[in-house]
Amino acid sequence: MRKVRTFSNDKELVSQRRDHIVKVATSLIAKKGYNRINTSELATALGMSTGGLYHYIGSKEDILYLIINFTSDLTSQVLEKFSAYLKDVTPIVAIIESVRIYLETIDNYRDFHNFLNHVMLSLSINDRKIIYQAESRVVEYFENLLSSGVEKGEFEIQDVKIVAHNIIAIAHTWANRGWYLKRYYTLERYIKEEIAILLQQITKLSPKSIEKTIARYYSQDSKTSELLLEDA
């Protein structure tokens, strides 16, 4: 990982601020293009002084490194959420919950994902590697989850790799083609419908019992805790 300049000592705070800076920076880039932004403009958008921002970013180039390095952090965050919520649940509940968490995360970092996909080919090999590795960890997570469902007899899948890819595709499409999809779907409806046709694809459940399973999942106040030990 490249080192991004920082003078601050409180690690938790630095991490939160970086998250915030990445979001605001990628939103600014989405509006104006990377070449047209500068650090003082970013500071204004963040409600910080240029001096304040200087604790996190020393130059314009650092913005790019901050965004690239953030891919690993975000992936770790997502995978931690998965593993925290998904101990001892059935594969069906695990896939519903994982798809929901993943889509909500992508939605939360839309501009970030669009920017990365857009600049990917113009990055150095080392920078690409950071992004590629972060992506691979997510794809592998879904591959393993699908395979374990097949082993337990809940899923029927010929090729788990392409199904895992398509889960990622559906999520990235929400970021990438939000301008189109948002005319027809709210995020929640999009997630529900995508989960429904995914379950139709990988299980033998009837459309009715898929509907019931999803409705039950969403009717829980605290989605995960209640369902942790329950059969789908």
Add this chain to the structure above:
Amino acid sequence: MRKVRTFSNDKELVSQRRDHIVKVATSLIAKKGYNRINTSELATALGMSTGGLYHYIGSKEDILYLIINFTSDLTSQVLEKFSAYLKDVTPIVAIIESVRIYLETIDNYRDFHNFLNHVMLSLSINDRKIIYQAESRVVEYFENLLSSGVEKGEFEIQDVKIVAHNIIAIAHTWANRGWYLKRYYTLERYIKEEIAILLQQITKLSPKSIEKTIARYYSQDSKTSELLLEDA
């Protein structure tokens, strides 16, 4: 549509040249960013003189308009291909052929699609409308195709809209995340696998007979003509 300057009279030739200019321009933009390119650089990449390019593009802004206007042309091209090849075929053959044509087209115009998705939110309302309408025509085509398959009893689909969206998503993902997918798939294999799991989702065919159907489709020398009146 905005008018892009042209002094040339041969319509067919102008159309071919524009197609070529759009491809080279979007490839150049993918590498350097829109803000960093200029018309003389584009002329060099096209192997034309700046004066020659001036027949098609009067200013840098015209590059953007050319690309935006090209969305309608490309959609019309694709829809014409669909309708030329797909008279009197069964819904299953029609969906295989359409997904293949659509994915091959997106592959052929990867940089173009990435650029449009990337700049979409920073365009004027009128420019967005042009792109939105072109996209809608493709989504509607797939919706109608899926619905007609449901009516004929070949497909079983709860919600044709989301299935149509996902076909588009899978194609755009090939453009957008090609940097990832190409490590695992060739275009042809990606198309075959996506068709296989789509058919698994929307038909009652067994995995074996899906495999056979796709193999038969691909074994034809001239894919469409031979299959035009044949049952899948």
